[in-house]
Amino acid sequence: MVFATWMASAAPAQATATTPSLEDLSSLSIEQLGDIQVTSVTKVAEPVRKAPASIFVITHDDIIRSGALSVPEMLRLAPNLQVEQTSASKYTIHRARPER
Numbered sequence: 001m002v003f004a005t006w007m008a009s010a011a012p013a014q015a016t017a018t019t020p021s022l023e024d025l026s027s028l029s030i031e032q033l034g035d036i037q038v039t040s041v042t043k044v045a046e047p048v049r050k051a052p053a054s055i056f057v058i059t060h061d062d063i064i065r066s067g068a069l070s071v072p073e074m075l076r077l078a079p080n081l082q083v084e085q086t087s088a089s090k091y092t093i094h095r096a097r098p099e100r
Helices: 022-026 030-034 060-066 071-075
Strands: 005-007 037-039 045-047 081-085 091-095
Touching: 060 071, 071 081, 071 091
Parallel strands: none
Antiparallel strands: 005 037, 037 045, 081 091
């Protein structure tokens, strides 16, 4: 399971990175897409092609649009995660199994 934030490919790892538009991404080659920097569970920026697992990016705009107010609510936006509330203040998070 990887919770990643988007980092612009030329920018150093920062919490205030800008998210490129879909048009910007669609103009990149496969090699350039693989060089996009992400910060995952290791907390170290690295090219997405070297990331240890699949990554689903939840952007600031995604969070604002969803109205999520807690980390579990934000993680529910990722299609590869299953978030369950087990008590009033506890959650379990599982990697969702692909449907076959």
